[in-house]
Amino acid sequence: MFKRQVTITVNGEARAVELEPRVLLAHLLREGLGLTGTHIGCDTTSCGACTVLVDGSAVKSCTMLAVQADGHEVRTVEGLTRASELHPVQEGFQEEHGLQCGFCTPGMMMSALALLERNPEPTEEEVRWALSGNLCRCTGYQNIVKAVLWAAAKLRPAGTGGVR
Amino acid sequence: MYPARFRYEAPRSLDEALALLAEHGDEAKVLAGGQSLIPMVKLRFASPELLVDINNVPGLGYHREAASGVLEIGALCRHVDLEFSDVLGDLRPTMAAAAPLIADPIVRNRGTLVGSLCHADPQGDWASVMLALDGEVVAVSAAGRRVIPVTEFVTGPFQNALRPGELAVEARVPVPRGVPLGRYLKLERRVGDFATVGVAVAVETSDGTVTRAGIALTGVGANNIKAVDAERVLVGSTLDRATIAESARLAAEAAKPRTDHRGSEAYKRHVVRTFVERALHPRPAVAA
Ligand SMILES: Cc1cc2nc3c(=O)[nH]c(=O)nc-3n(C[C@H](O)[C@H](O)[C@H](O)COP(=O)(O)OP(=O)(O)OC[C@H]3O[C@@H](n4cnc5c(N)ncnc54)[C@H](O)[C@@H]3O)c2cc1C
Ligand code: FES
Ligand code: FES
Numbered sequence: 001m002f003k004r005q006v007t008i009t010v011n012g013e014a015r016a017v018e019l020e021p022r023v024l025l026a027h028l029l030r031e032g033l034g035l036t037g038t039h040i041g042c043d044t045t046s047c048g049a050c051t052v053l054v055d056g057s058a059v060k061s062c063t064m065l066a067v068q069a070d071g072h073e074v075r076t077v078e079g080l081t082r083a084s085e086l087h088p089v090q091e092g093f094q095e096e097h098g099l100q101c102g103f104c105t106p107g108m109m110m111s112a113l114a115l116l117e118r119n120p121e122p123t124e125e126e127v128r129w130a131l132s133g134n135l136c137r138c139t140g141y142q143n144i145v146k147a148v149l150w151a152a153a154k155l156r157p158a159g160t161g162g163v164r
Numbered sequence: 165m166y167p168a169r170f171r172y173e174a175p176r177s178l179d180e181a182l183a184l185l186a187e188h189g190d191e192a193k194v195l196a197g198g199q200s201l202i203p204m205v206k207l208r209f210a211s212p213e214l215l216v217d218i219n220n221v222p223g224l225g226y227h228r229e230a231a232s233g234v235l236e237i238g239a240l241c242r243h244v245d246l247e248f249s250d251v252l253g254d255l256r257p258t259m260a261a262a263a264p265l266i267a268d269p270i271v272r273n274r275g276t277l278v279g280s281l282c283h284a285d286p287q288g289d290w291a292s293v294m295l296a297l298d299g300e301v302v303a304v305s306a307a308g309r310r311v312i313p314v315t316e317f318v319t320g321p322f323q324n325a326l327r328p329g330e331l332a333v334e335a336r337v338p339v340p341r342g343v344p345l346g347r348y349l350k351l352e353r354r355v356g357d358f359a360t361v362g363v364a365v366a367v368e369t370s371d372g373t374v375t376r377a378g379i380a381l382t383g384v385g386a387n388n389i390k391a392v393d394a395e396r397v398l399v400g401s402t403l404d405r406a407t408i409a410e411s412a413r414l415a416a417e418a419a420k421p422r423t424d425h426r427g428s429e430a431y432k433r434h435v436v437r438t439f440v441e442r443a444l445h446p447r448p449a450v451a452a
Binding site: 046070 | 170268
């Protein structure tokens with residue numbers, strides 16, 4: 001039917017694609033662009049596994065049409081790593097054992113990143129609040145919260161806190 | 165799941181959006197935050213022929229106090245804007261209390277207050293807040309504009325008073341006429357769940373006497389319920405214990421809850437009563 005041409009900046013790279021309006025952003029990322037780090041965990045906009053950043057704000061990519069991202073900047077979990085070095089948020093999940101099966105992890109990390117970009121020194125309560133739209137069936141959340149606090153400490157300029 | 169096929173337009177001005185709605189009438193649906201509509205088209209509960217995405221229409225993201233003191237909330241003002249608002253302040257305590265309790269933080273980044281009123285989900289929180297505050301919706305179409313009180317705007321579960329071709333461009337909340345006292349209390353099983361029971365209370369006092377009272381209930385009926393009898397007994401009172409208890413009793417009586425997976429009828433009624441009391445006694449009483 002009426003395919004549309006859109007250009008979306010994904011992890012810093014402009015991607016021109018032609019697609020039907022009914023394609024969800026999550027589908028475009030996973031199937032169209034092969035970025036399978038963005039997971040789909042439900043059909044009801046409940047789980048947050050599909051969370052990506054659109055212009056810096058956390059969005060459930062299963063609940064946004066890909067055409068709506070035309071002209072916008074999308075960041076996925078694949079965009080965290082730079083030159084094979086883990087992002088502090090990823091390191092935090094490794095150090096604090098913030099994952100078990102890993103299904104929720106990409107979404108958790110993107111919600112965490114959105115929080116830390118807005119609020120570099122969150123309290124534990126603020127971390128819990130910011131992650132409250134992301135469900136995890138494995139960990140019980142405690143280590144996820146620790147992982148984000150670890151990342152916050154790592155991201156702070158030297159001398160203003162540092163890792164506990 | 166993939167939605168069924170639809171056409172998609174993303175107009176860049178309000179006039180363009182209204183022209184599309186005028187042309188396509190019933191077949192078109194407005195796409196605002198998409199946090200109710202996209203889940204519905206995904207599950208194929210809705211299959212509109214045309215989506216008119218208003219996210220590229222400039223100048224609709226505002227919420228502001230007009231010179232008259234009326235609070236105006238544009239069609240693209242997101243829940244998150246109200247959660248972190250520096251406009252609501254102490255003047256709009258009911259709204260400030262409700263904003264962080266809508267859905268979850270990721271949904272709040274996209275969903276809108278006006279979209280929520282249009283969606284008219286009986287479990288929706290904003291409709292209760294707006295009923296308690298005597299809010300209004302401004303509808304525009306290619307033919308003109310009209311102002312609809314929220315009491316008339318929500319006409320049934322998932323039904324609103326908009327006519328084909330109309331777009332809700334703004335919600336409005338009147339000027340408080342005294343010292344506002346307000347809360348939104350919501351019982352939910354977990355973050356992101358709809359309310360088991362929600363109670364919006366918005367009272368204004370002058371020299372300690374109530375001049376205006378609004379009470380509305382979420383999740384305990386086929387629609388949000390404005391508890392008019394419970395409101396009436398408060399007006400003219402000094403919010404003494406006996407009057408609060410009577411108002412809470414009347415609110416519980418106005419509720420029409422159904423037993424479901426969130427709780428029994430009696431339980432929900434009890435929560436309504438408790439919440440009205442709690443909202444009107446903001447601090448635990450200290451023995452004299
Ligand atoms: C997981 C989850 C949990 C949620 N929990 C809650 C909750 O606890 N409480 C709550 O109140 N809500 C909840 N919601 C719903 C959420 O608040 C939605 O944002 C809201 O109901 C709809 O607003 P929207 O801007 O996303 O509208 P959309 O999804 O874009 O539209 C919804 C409907 O309204 C119409 N519409 C929207 N804007 C306009 C307009 N300006 N003019 C004319 N028609 C319009 C659309 O055509 C559509 O029919 C939840 C949603 C999800 C996915
Ligand atoms: S896949 Fe579950 S919220 Fe998007
Ligand atoms: S680690 Fe398995 S769902 Fe979170």
